[in-house]
Amino acid sequence: MELELAMHQLGIRGKLYNAYMASLELGEAPVNQVATRAGLGRTTAYSVIERLQEEGLVRLVDREDKRFVVPEDPNVLMRRLEARQRTLAELMPQLRSLYNSSRTKPEIRFYEGQDAVRTVLWDTLTAQSKHLRGVLSAAQLLESVGSVVMDEYIAKRVQAGIRLHVLRSSSQDIDALWPHADQQLRELRYAPEHITLAMTTYVYDDKVVMLSSKREDYGLIIQSHDFATLYAAMFDGLWAISQPMR
Numbered sequence: 001m002e003l004e005l006a007m008h009q010l011g012i013r014g015k016l017y018n019a020y021m022a023s024l025e026l027g028e029a030p031v032n033q034v035a036t037r038a039g040l041g042r043t044t045a046y047s048v049i050e051r052l053q054e055e056g057l058v059r060l061v062d063r064e065d066k067r068f069v070v071p072e073d074p075n076v077l078m079r080r081l082e083a084r085q086r087t088l089a090e091l092m093p094q095l096r097s098l099y100n101s102s103r104t105k106p107e108i109r110f111y112e113g114q115d116a117v118r119t120v121l122w123d124t125l126t127a128q129s130k131h132l133r134g135v136l137s138a139a140q141l142l143e144s145v146g147s148v149v150m151d152e153y154i155a156k157r158v159q160a161g162i163r164l165h166v167l168r169s170s171s172q173d174i175d176a177l178w179p180h181a182d183q184q185l186r187e188l189r190y191a192p193e194h195i196t197l198a199m200t201t202y203v204y205d206d207k208v209v210m211l212s213s214k215r216e217d218y219g220l221i222i223q224s225h226d227f228a229t230l231y232a233a234m235f236d237g238l239w240a241i242s243q244p245m246r
Contacts, residue, residue, distance in 0.1 A: 010077060012057075015040060019048045023058050023071040031060075034069045056080060093128050096205075106224030112217060117144050120209050120219030121153055127162050127204040133235040134166040135201040144214040158185055165189075167235070167242055169197040189242035203231045 007017050015038070022037035023029070035045030049069055052058045057077070059070040111119050124132055141150060157164065163185040170190050191197055200211040206228045210220040222228075 010081070012055075015044065015048045016051060019045065020052055020057055020071075023049075023052070023069050024074070026069075028061075028068055028070045031067050031069055096128055106222065106227060108223075109221040111219040111221075116217060116219040117211050118149060120211055120221055121145065121149075123207070123209060123221055124202045124204060125153075125156055125160055125162065129205055130160070130162050131204065132157075132162060132164045133203040133232055133239075134164055135197045135199070135235070136166050136168050137198050137200050138168060140198065140213050141200055141211070144211065144217070154184055154186075158183075161185070163187075165235075165239065167191050167197060167238060169195065171196055187244075189239060189244050191238060191242050195238070201231075203228055203235055 004017060012020055018038040019034060019040060022034045026033060026037060031045060031049060032042060034049065035042055038045065040048060049058060053060055057072055059072065061068045061070050165187050167189055202209045206223055206225040208222045208228050208231045212218045
Protein backbone atom coordinates (compact mmCIF):
# COMPACT_ATOMS: atom_id res chain seq x y z
CA MET A 1 0.00 0.00 0.00
CA GLU A 2 1.24 3.49 -0.84
CA LEU A 3 2.69 5.18 2.25
CA GLU A 4 0.62 8.38 1.99
CA LEU A 5 -2.62 6.42 1.55
CA ALA A 6 -1.79 4.18 4.51
CA MET A 7 -1.00 7.14 6.74
CA HIS A 8 -4.22 8.81 5.59
CA GLN A 9 -6.15 5.80 6.89
CA LEU A 10 -4.38 6.23 10.24
CA GLY A 11 -5.54 9.85 10.44
CA ILE A 12 -2.18 11.41 9.45
CA ARG A 13 -3.10 13.37 6.34
CA GLY A 14 -2.51 16.65 4.50
CA LYS A 15 -0.25 19.13 6.32
CA LEU A 16 0.04 16.72 9.23
CA TYR A 17 1.44 14.06 6.90
CA ASN A 18 3.86 16.46 5.22
CA ALA A 19 5.23 17.71 8.54
CA TYR A 20 5.57 14.19 9.95
CA MET A 21 7.41 12.91 6.87
CA ALA A 22 9.72 15.94 7.00
CA SER A 23 10.54 15.30 10.66
CA LEU A 24 11.32 11.62 9.97
CA GLU A 25 13.57 12.50 7.03
CA LEU A 26 15.46 15.24 8.87
CA GLY A 27 15.73 13.59 12.25
CA GLU A 28 16.28 16.15 15.04
CA ALA A 29 15.94 19.55 13.35
CA PRO A 30 14.82 23.14 14.04
CA VAL A 31 11.18 23.95 13.41
CA ASN A 32 12.01 26.24 10.47
CA GLN A 33 13.83 23.42 8.65
CA VAL A 34 10.91 21.05 9.15
CA ALA A 35 8.54 23.78 7.93
CA THR A 36 10.64 24.37 4.80
CA ARG A 37 10.89 20.64 4.01
CA ALA A 38 7.12 20.24 4.51
CA GLY A 39 6.27 23.34 2.45
CA LEU A 40 4.57 25.07 5.35
CA GLY A 41 4.67 28.64 6.65
CA ARG A 42 6.31 29.09 10.05
CA THR A 43 3.05 29.89 11.89
CA THR A 44 1.20 26.99 10.28
CA ALA A 45 4.15 24.68 10.94
CA TYR A 46 4.06 25.40 14.68
CA SER A 47 0.38 24.50 14.98
CA VAL A 48 0.82 21.35 12.87
CA ILE A 49 3.90 20.20 14.79
CA GLU A 50 2.12 20.79 18.10
CA ARG A 51 -0.64 18.54 16.82
CA LEU A 52 1.95 15.87 16.01
CA GLN A 53 3.29 16.26 19.54
CA GLU A 54 -0.22 15.73 20.96
CA GLU A 55 -0.43 12.55 18.91
CA GLY A 56 2.87 11.38 20.45
CA LEU A 57 4.66 11.28 17.09
CA VAL A 58 7.25 13.99 17.78
CA ARG A 59 8.70 15.99 20.68
CA LEU A 60 9.47 19.71 20.80
CA VAL A 61 12.75 20.47 22.57
CA ASP A 62 14.20 23.92 23.35
CA ARG A 63 17.95 24.08 22.90
CA GLU A 64 20.35 27.00 22.27
CA ASP A 65 17.51 29.50 21.90
CA LYS A 66 15.94 27.35 19.21
CA ARG A 67 13.04 24.93 19.18
CA PHE A 68 13.85 21.53 17.72
CA VAL A 69 11.52 18.85 16.43
CA VAL A 70 12.53 15.33 17.53
CA PRO A 71 10.63 12.46 15.86
CA GLU A 72 9.62 9.51 18.01
CA ASP A 73 10.20 5.91 16.91
CA PRO A 74 7.44 5.10 14.36
CA ASN A 75 6.53 2.10 16.55
CA VAL A 76 4.51 4.66 18.50
CA LEU A 77 1.90 4.38 15.72
CA MET A 78 1.43 0.70 16.52
CA ARG A 79 1.23 1.37 20.26
CA ARG A 80 -1.30 4.15 19.65
CA LEU A 81 -3.45 1.84 17.53
CA GLU A 82 -3.28 -0.92 20.17
CA ALA A 83 -4.23 1.57 22.90
CA ARG A 84 -7.22 2.75 20.89
CA GLN A 85 -8.33 -0.85 20.29
CA ARG A 86 -8.12 -1.59 24.02
CA THR A 87 -10.12 1.54 24.82
CA LEU A 88 -12.74 0.66 22.23
CA ALA A 89 -13.01 -2.91 23.57
CA GLU A 90 -13.57 -1.53 27.08
CA LEU A 91 -16.21 0.91 25.86
CA MET A 92 -18.04 -1.55 23.60
CA PRO A 93 -20.35 -3.05 26.29
CA GLN A 94 -21.48 0.46 27.30
CA LEU A 95 -21.92 1.57 23.68
CA ARG A 96 -23.91 -1.57 22.83
CA SER A 97 -26.01 -1.10 25.95
CA LEU A 98 -26.88 2.43 24.83
CA TYR A 99 -27.56 1.17 21.31
CA ASN A 100 -29.77 -1.67 22.53
CA SER A 101 -31.68 0.54 24.98
CA SER A 102 -32.49 2.93 22.12
CA ARG A 103 -34.35 0.19 20.27
CA THR A 104 -38.08 0.75 20.75
CA LYS A 105 -39.37 -2.31 18.92
CA PRO A 106 -38.36 -5.95 19.26
CA GLU A 107 -36.77 -7.64 16.27
CA ILE A 108 -37.61 -11.17 15.23
CA ARG A 109 -35.50 -13.02 12.70
CA PHE A 110 -36.63 -16.35 11.28
CA TYR A 111 -34.32 -18.74 9.46
CA GLU A 112 -35.15 -22.01 7.78
CA GLY A 113 -33.37 -24.56 5.68
CA GLN A 114 -30.08 -26.38 5.86
CA ASP A 115 -28.00 -23.64 7.52
CA ALA A 116 -30.74 -22.09 9.69
CA VAL A 117 -29.86 -23.83 12.93
CA ARG A 118 -26.13 -23.20 12.53
CA THR A 119 -26.75 -19.49 11.74
CA VAL A 120 -28.78 -19.04 14.91
CA LEU A 121 -26.38 -21.08 17.04
CA TRP A 122 -23.39 -18.98 15.94
CA ASP A 123 -25.20 -15.79 16.95
CA THR A 124 -24.81 -16.84 20.60
CA LEU A 125 -21.06 -16.28 20.20
CA THR A 126 -21.78 -12.53 20.03
CA ALA A 127 -22.88 -12.49 23.71
CA GLN A 128 -21.44 -9.31 25.21
CA SER A 129 -22.18 -10.51 28.74
CA LYS A 130 -19.96 -13.59 28.19
CA HIS A 131 -22.78 -15.63 29.75
CA LEU A 132 -25.31 -17.94 28.16
CA ARG A 133 -28.34 -19.51 29.78
CA GLY A 134 -29.17 -22.60 27.76
CA VAL A 135 -31.97 -25.14 27.66
CA LEU A 136 -30.58 -27.96 25.54
CA SER A 137 -31.87 -31.18 24.11
CA ALA A 138 -28.75 -33.22 23.37
CA ALA A 139 -30.63 -35.66 21.14
CA GLN A 140 -32.16 -32.82 19.12
CA LEU A 141 -28.83 -31.02 18.70
CA LEU A 142 -27.10 -34.21 17.63
CA GLU A 143 -29.73 -34.73 14.95
CA SER A 144 -30.08 -31.16 13.68
CA VAL A 145 -26.52 -29.84 14.08
CA GLY A 146 -24.28 -32.87 14.45
CA SER A 147 -21.38 -33.57 16.80
CA VAL A 148 -18.69 -32.14 14.48
CA VAL A 149 -20.39 -28.74 14.24
CA MET A 150 -21.17 -28.73 17.97
CA ASP A 151 -17.53 -29.49 18.82
CA GLU A 152 -16.47 -26.59 16.59
CA TYR A 153 -19.04 -24.32 18.24
CA ILE A 154 -17.96 -25.32 21.77
CA ALA A 155 -14.31 -24.61 20.92
CA LYS A 156 -15.22 -21.13 19.64
CA ARG A 157 -17.37 -20.44 22.70
CA VAL A 158 -14.56 -21.40 25.05
CA GLN A 159 -12.06 -19.36 23.03
CA ALA A 160 -14.37 -16.35 23.38
CA GLY A 161 -14.56 -16.90 27.16
CA ILE A 162 -18.35 -17.36 27.12
CA ARG A 163 -19.64 -19.39 30.07
CA LEU A 164 -22.70 -21.61 29.69
CA HIS A 165 -25.22 -22.55 32.39
CA VAL A 166 -27.27 -25.32 30.83
CA LEU A 167 -30.44 -27.15 31.79
CA ARG A 168 -31.35 -30.52 30.27
CA SER A 169 -33.98 -33.21 30.78
CA SER A 170 -32.71 -36.69 31.58
CA SER A 171 -35.48 -38.11 29.35
CA GLN A 172 -34.13 -36.15 26.36
CA ASP A 173 -30.47 -36.61 27.15
CA ILE A 174 -27.48 -38.56 25.92
CA ASP A 175 -25.14 -39.01 28.88
CA ALA A 176 -21.92 -39.21 26.87
CA LEU A 177 -22.44 -35.85 25.19
CA TRP A 178 -21.40 -32.46 26.60
CA PRO A 179 -21.37 -33.19 30.34
CA HIS A 180 -20.48 -30.75 33.13
CA ALA A 181 -16.94 -29.54 32.31
CA ASP A 182 -15.07 -26.65 33.90
CA GLN A 183 -12.50 -26.61 31.08
CA GLN A 184 -15.33 -26.05 28.59
CA LEU A 185 -16.91 -23.32 30.76
CA ARG A 186 -20.07 -25.39 31.12
CA GLU A 187 -22.17 -26.03 34.23
CA LEU A 188 -24.94 -28.60 33.78
CA ARG A 189 -28.08 -29.24 35.81
CA TYR A 190 -30.98 -31.60 35.18
CA ALA A 191 -34.56 -30.33 35.39
CA PRO A 192 -37.02 -32.16 37.67
CA GLU A 193 -38.35 -35.45 36.25
CA HIS A 194 -41.84 -34.06 35.53
CA ILE A 195 -40.45 -31.26 33.31
CA THR A 196 -39.46 -32.15 29.75
CA LEU A 197 -37.14 -29.70 27.95
CA ALA A 198 -37.38 -30.77 24.33
CA MET A 199 -36.39 -27.59 22.44
CA THR A 200 -32.98 -25.94 22.51
CA THR A 201 -33.10 -22.33 23.68
CA TYR A 202 -30.41 -19.79 24.62
CA VAL A 203 -30.81 -16.49 26.50
CA TYR A 204 -28.10 -13.80 26.40
CA ASP A 205 -27.91 -10.02 26.45
CA ASP A 206 -31.28 -8.90 25.04
CA LYS A 207 -31.82 -11.99 22.89
CA VAL A 208 -33.62 -15.31 23.07
CA VAL A 209 -32.83 -17.84 20.34
CA MET A 210 -34.63 -21.09 19.63
CA LEU A 211 -33.46 -24.06 17.59
CA SER A 212 -35.97 -26.50 16.17
CA SER A 213 -35.71 -30.22 15.60
CA LYS A 214 -34.47 -31.55 12.27
CA ARG A 215 -38.09 -32.29 11.33
CA GLU A 216 -39.15 -28.62 11.49
CA ASP A 217 -35.70 -27.29 10.55
CA TYR A 218 -35.81 -23.63 11.61
CA GLY A 219 -34.06 -21.17 13.87
CA LEU A 220 -35.46 -18.09 15.57
CA ILE A 221 -33.74 -15.01 17.06
CA ILE A 222 -35.91 -12.71 19.18
CA GLN A 223 -34.18 -9.48 20.17
CA SER A 224 -36.21 -7.84 22.92
CA HIS A 225 -35.02 -6.59 26.30
CA ASP A 226 -38.34 -7.36 27.99
CA PHE A 227 -38.67 -10.83 26.50
CA ALA A 228 -35.05 -11.74 27.30
CA THR A 229 -35.44 -10.48 30.88
CA LEU A 230 -38.57 -12.61 31.36
CA TYR A 231 -36.96 -15.69 29.85
CA ALA A 232 -33.81 -15.24 31.97
CA ALA A 233 -35.95 -15.01 35.12
CA MET A 234 -37.83 -18.18 34.17
CA PHE A 235 -34.53 -19.95 33.54
CA ASP A 236 -33.12 -18.84 36.89
CA GLY A 237 -36.21 -20.11 38.68
CA LEU A 238 -35.95 -23.50 37.00
CA TRP A 239 -32.20 -23.60 37.63
CA ALA A 240 -32.80 -23.13 41.36
CA ILE A 241 -34.93 -26.30 41.59
CA SER A 242 -32.79 -28.40 39.25
CA GLN A 243 -30.14 -30.90 40.27
CA PRO A 244 -26.40 -30.65 39.50
CA MET A 245 -25.03 -33.44 37.34
CA ARG A 246 -23.85 -36.34 39.46
